[in-house]
Amino acid sequence: xxxxxxxxxxxxxxxxxxxxxxxxxxxxxxxxxxxxxxxxxxxxxxxxxxxxxxxxxxxxxxxxxxxxxxxxxxxxxxxxxxxxxxxxxxxxxxxxxxxxxxxxxxxxxxxxxxxxxxxxxxxxxxxxxxxxxxxxxxxxxxxxxxxxxxxxxxxxxxxxxxxxxxxxxxxxxxxxxxxxxxxxxxxxxxxx
Amino acid sequence: xxxxxxxxxxxxxxxxxxxxxxxxxxxxxxxxxxxxxxxxxxxxxxxxxxxxxxxxxxxxxxxxxxxxxxxxxxxxxxxxxxxxxxxxxxxxxxxxxxxxxxxxxxxxxxxxxxxxxxxxxxxxxxxxxxxxxxxxxxxxxxxxxxxxxxxxxxxxxxxxxxxxxxxxxxxxxxxxxxxxxxxxxxxxxxxx
DNA sequence: AGAAACATATGATTTGAATCATGTGGTTGC
DNA sequence: GCAACCACATGATTCAAATCATATGTTTCT
Numbered sequence: 001x002x003x004x005x006x007x008x009x010x011x012x013x014x015x016x017x018x019x020x021x022x023x024x025x026x027x028x029x030x031x032x033x034x035x036x037x038x039x040x041x042x043x044x045x046x047x048x049x050x051x052x053x054x055x056x057x058x059x060x061x062x063x064x065x066x067x068x069x070x071x072x073x074x075x076x077x078x079x080x081x082x083x084x085x086x087x088x089x090x091x092x093x094x095x096x097x098x099x100x101x102x103x104x105x106x107x108x109x110x111x112x113x114x115x116x117x118x119x120x121x122x123x124x125x126x127x128x129x130x131x132x133x134x135x136x137x138x139x140x141x142x143x144x145x146x147x148x149x150x151x152x153x154x155x156x157x158x159x160x161x162x163x164x165x166x167x168x169x170x171x172x173x174x175x176x177x178x179x180x181x182x183x184x185x186x187x188x189x190x191x192x
Numbered sequence: 193x194x195x196x197x198x199x200x201x202x203x204x205x206x207x208x209x210x211x212x213x214x215x216x217x218x219x220x221x222x223x224x225x226x227x228x229x230x231x232x233x234x235x236x237x238x239x240x241x242x243x244x245x246x247x248x249x250x251x252x253x254x255x256x257x258x259x260x261x262x263x264x265x266x267x268x269x270x271x272x273x274x275x276x277x278x279x280x281x282x283x284x285x286x287x288x289x290x291x292x293x294x295x296x297x298x299x300x301x302x303x304x305x306x307x308x309x310x311x312x313x314x315x316x317x318x319x320x321x322x323x324x325x326x327x328x329x330x331x332x333x334x335x336x337x338x339x340x341x342x343x344x345x346x347x348x349x350x351x352x353x354x355x356x357x358x359x360x361x362x363x364x365x366x367x368x369x370x371x372x373x374x375x376x377x378x379x380x381x382x383x384x
Numbered sequence: 385a386g387a388a389a390c391a392t393a394t395g396a397t398t399t400g401a402a403t404c405a406t407g408t409g410g411t412t413g414c
Numbered sequence: 415g416c417a418a419c420c421a422c423a424t425g426a427t428t429c430a431a432a433t434c435a436t437a438t439g440t441t442t443c444t
Contacts, residue, residue, distance in 0.1 A: 043312075045313075047329075047332055053316060053329060054316055054319075055312050055313055055316050056312045056315075056316065066305060066308075067305045067306075067308045067309040067312075068305075069301070069302075069305055070301075070302045070305060075309070082390095083442090083443095098298070098301075099294060099298070102291060102294050102297065105294065105297055105298065105301065106290070106291065106297065108301065109261070109262075109290075109297065109300065109301055109304065110261075110262045112301065112304040112305065112308060113258065113259045113260075113261055113262060113304065114259075115308055116258075116259045116304060116307055116308060116311065117259040117267070119308065119311035119312065119315060120235075120247050120248045120259075120311065121237075121247060122315060123247075123248075123311060123314060123315055123318065124245055124246055124247050124248070126315065126318040126319065126353055127246075127318065127350075127353040128245075129401085129402065129430090129431090130430085130431095131430080131431065137245060152390090152391060152392090153391075153392070154390085154391060154392080155391095158319070161318055161319040162431075162432090163431070163432050163433075164391085164392085165392095165393080165394080165431090165432080165433080165434095166430090166431055166432070168391095168392065168393055168394080169393085169394075169431095172393085172394090185391095185392095274420095275412095275413095321400090321401085321431085321432065322400085322401095323400080323401065344420090344421060344422090345421075345422070346420085346421060346422080354401075354402090355401070355402050355403075356421085356422085357401090357402080357403080357404095357422095357423080357424080358400090358401055358402070360421095360422065360423055360424080361401095361423085361424075364423085364424090377421095377422095
């Protein structure tokens with residue numbers, strides 16, 4: 001998780017959310033920073049006009065609201081997408097520790113740079129129109145091997161911005177073409 | 193720019209690139225951090241398999257390679273997309289200053305959290321399939337008003353992952369429906 | 385253990401975004 | 415001031431991805 005080493009220093013508590021329950025609501029003042037331990041949390045933004053939009057889905061080991069470390073209010077709402085376990089840290093305490101402890105701040109900085117890079121990569125993957133190309137590009141990224149390896153296919157489909165039906169089909173085609181191999185739910189590029 | 197206050201402390205120099213010239217190449221060791229002053233820089237990643245893919249386009253006031261602050265080697269190449277002016281900072285010097293100066297580190301942290309938030313937002317905008325919905329969602333974001341307001345429409349189209357032709361057409365439809373107003377190249381949502 | 389909820393899978397159909405083509409207007413550079 | 419380049423625009427066409435439907439396999443909850 002993003003605060004691995006800090007976890008021992010910081011006081012924390014664990015809370016359990018039922019699917020559909022809210023962790024916080026857009027506009028609430030930012031008191032806490034969270035880390036998903038199990039399950040998933042959807043970040044949803046209420047727009048003045050019309051339907052709320054999904055901003056992000058955080059899975060196990062992912063921290064959320066660190067983007068709100070410097071905000072007064074949450075700019076989105078967080079809802080459990082399934083029964084979920086979340087670790088809670090105090091924002092103020094975290095900020096204090098970071099200030100006293102440049103090394104851990106540097107560490108957090110590092111994690112954020114990685115996040116930025118991953119997000120950019122994902123962003124451009126999403127720009128690819130062709131399903132085959134998109135899937136191959138996604139599979140060639142690091143975060144597929146690392147973090148995403150145990151995500152349901154359906155969720156991966158959503159992550160890269162394609163209908164899950166299309167994703168299943170595309171995987172099959174690529175498999176038949178010998179471009180990828182699958183055993184159980186682990187997918188591997190053939191080349192390299 | 194991302195290092196606004198640091199700019200005065202850090203030593204820097206400005207370099208000029210012709211369209212198509214490389215700033216650095218994937219695999220080069222990371223000596224410098226850059227900030228685009230004028231023009232634009234494309235970050236491109238060479239994939240073992242097949243065509244290189246575009247990771248990001250950095251415009252004026254945008255820093256690049258800060259995602260590489262902690263990397264030994266650049267993970268992508270940077271090419272000028274047009275005649276471009278870039279400010280160069282030394283990575284080591286920047287890291288040193290940050291360490292000595294927790295406040296500026298905190299500041300950089302803050303900028304990165306904003307970047308993460310924006311990227312997530314953009315990411316989900318890209319997931320929207322319907323052109324109209326996608327454009328409306330994009331227009332409702334902050335970074336449209338702030339940073340993107342002077343981008344060519346063509347570049348915005350690329351940023352949100354749609355063919356520029358579709359973007360022009362969609363804008364026209366939305367304008368005819370009274371959902372948006374345009375004067376010159378500034379676009380505004382009607383409601384709110 | 386059984387039920388409910390969800391992931392995986394695949395077929396049929398529709399649709400709308402990409403693509404190709406072409407033209408005009410506006411900037412930029414020499 | 416001219417030429418080259420690029421943004422903007424719009425029409426016609428194609429095609430592949432979304433959608434709808436339905437079924438089976440798999441986890442999860444009680």
